[in-house]
Amino acid sequence: MTSPLVKDHAYRSPQALIGGVLLLVIIGWLGFDALFRGHGHVPWLALATMILAVPLVIAFTLRPAVFAGPDRLRVRNPFRLITIPWGQVAGLRSGFSNEVVTEGGAKYQLWAVPVSLRGRKKAARRQAKAAADAQRGRGGSGARGGFASGTGFGGLGGFATGTGFGGLRPPEAGSDGPVRADTDKVMDDLREMLERRGPEGSAQGEITVRWAYEVIAPAVAGAVLLAVLLAVG
Incomplete structure (x- = not known):
């Protein structure tokens, strides 16, 4: 008999989500106004700025999240997705930032759970x-x-x-x-889950790190286009 599917707890910062949406609205409003009403190089500069700015705003506000599942912890930071089995987690540390420390000594900041x-x-x-x-x-x-x-x-x-x-x-x-504090409660929950799930056989495995090329590529393209436009005047 198979065990029922357990959903991951997904932790996000409401402040970051609200701030990101507001920034995207402002960028869209100013950018499209410059695109359709600007003259000369202005529409192209606006387009390049939007291609650069939108992925970065999404990366630092809407993208960060921490997913705590029964077998592993997934940390989605602005430019990376780190998957860490609970058995590889040595501890969760709170200082100037909240971090997960692996058995190998690597440290990964939890962008979605900032110290407040x-x-x-x-x-x-x-x-x-x-x-x-x-x-x-x-x-x-x-x-x-x-x-x-x-x-x-x-x-x-x-x-x-x-x-x-x-x-x-x-x-x-x-x-x-x-x-x-709310962020401290999140860390308490994660430590409790680490204590319960860390020794389990299903919570063992290798750490994987994947770069978020879907964010990096358009941001780099926008930066290159903006640099070229500024260079040619």
């Missing part, structure tokens, strides 16, 4: 407020103790995933656990 100092500060404020509310609840009669509800996702609501929120959970009322 602002998010950590907001989580710390929520933690302090929840602790104060809990203290008042223990000291007063009839007051509610524990964490206040709604201390989960602020702003844009955590990370967009292909299966709900990929296991991101706000603290439950009465929980003594710390309030965490």
Whole structure:
């Protein structure tokens, strides 16, 4: 009897997605205006700039994602797709950026899960407020103790995933656990999955890295065309 298909959790940054869409709208608006209303070399310069800019905007905003499956971790960065079986993952590290470290010592940055100092500060404020509310609840009669509800996702609501929120959970009322920033919750989820799936036989294998030529090729073509147009005046 075959086991049911388990979908990968897909983590993306909502802020990056929104910013990318807005940038593409602005580039399209300005670019097509120059294409159809410009004179001389202006339409050609606009075309070359669009060919260069659009793939780069997509690469750095819409493309980055982290796919956590039962057997492997796929990291889709701006110009590369790295597939790492869980058995090859030595750890997940958070510093100035979130990274996955392999058993061979290689490090790959998780572009889709950026470190947010602002998010950590907001989580710390929520933690302090929840602790104060809990203290008042223990000291007063009839007051509610524990964490206040709604201390989960602020702003844009955590990370967009292909299966709900990929296991991101706000603290439950009465929980003594710390309030965490959204990106830190994602890293916690990935570490939990590494701990569970790393020793499994199906999670072993080789690391593969594929360059995103579908992004690199048009960007290079646009850069070359733009350089030629600027050179000829």
